[in-house]
Amino acid sequence: MDISEILNLVSKTLSIIVILLGIGAFAFKKYISEFIKTKFSIQFEKENTKYKQQFLKELEAYKSALVRELENHKLEIDIKRSQVLIYVQKKIEAYELLTAFYSPILEKIYTYSILDEKYKKDYHEFMKEIFKELEKCKEVSNKYSLYLSTTKIKIHLAPVHTAIISLFNENKTIDTASIDKIIHTFSMIETQMEIDLLGEKFYEEAEKDKKNLAWKIFKNQ
Known part of the structure; x- marks a missing residue:
């Protein structure tokens, strides 16, 4: 084998070695790439699962907190609704009791004032009866004072009580005009009670409905 053949063989061998090294380098590079990709993929999946679990826990905690808050x-x-309902019920109860106590008293006094003397019971006995009923009115007023929220009601109710007492005198007579005035004042108080419960707007609408109904009844007579 001459030198040219040897050089040619060496050249081919080196070429093969270079090619093999290139293939090896490519394979190694691809292996490294796949290894890194796989490793990071696994790591990412772990971290992703961890964060996902943490997020779900935080979400559940937030949902639970939100539910508790709601x-x-x-x-x-x-x-609050229960308290308002109780307050309104007590207010209605107060107004109903005041009307139930005061109205009969005023009716009794007015009837007594226009009765013929021979049909009247003893003046002092009648006065004691009225004063006893007024004491019940006072008890109701004191008991439900908190629910008589409207100033107009409180302002007018006390003078009505006093005015009824002042109707009785040493002359044993009851002035009809004074009773009319007291009845008118108490009628205003009753109106104010209704306004206090219904509100100005609803009271006006209710009054219109009453008038319309009364007019229809009158026309149909």
């Missing part, structure tokens, strides 16, 4: 808010609304 339940507390609903409870507060229910309590």
Whole structure:
């Protein structure tokens, strides 16, 4: 084998080695790339799962907190609604009792004032009876004072009580005009009670409905 053949063989060998090294380098590079990709993919999946679980926990905690907050808010609304209902019921009860006590008293006094003397019971006995009933009115007023919220009611109610007492005198006579005035004042108080419960607007609408109904009844007679 001459030198040219040897050089040619060496050249081919080196070429093969270079090609093999290139293939090896490419394969190694691809292996490294796949290894890194796989490793990071696994790591990413772990971290992603971890963050996902953490996020779900935080989401559940937030949902639970939100539900509790909503339940507390609903409870507060229910309590306030219950308190308002109790307050309104007590107010209605107060107004009904005041009307139930005062109206019969005024009717009795007015009837007594226009009766013929021979049909009247003893003046002092009648006065004691009225004063006893007025004491019940006073008890109701004191008991439900908190629910007589409207100033107009409080202002006018006390003078009505005093005016009824002042109707009785040493002359054993009851002035009809004074009774009319007291009845008118109490009628204003009753109106104010209705306004206090219904509100100005609803009271006006209710009054219109009453008048319309009365007019229809009158026309149909």
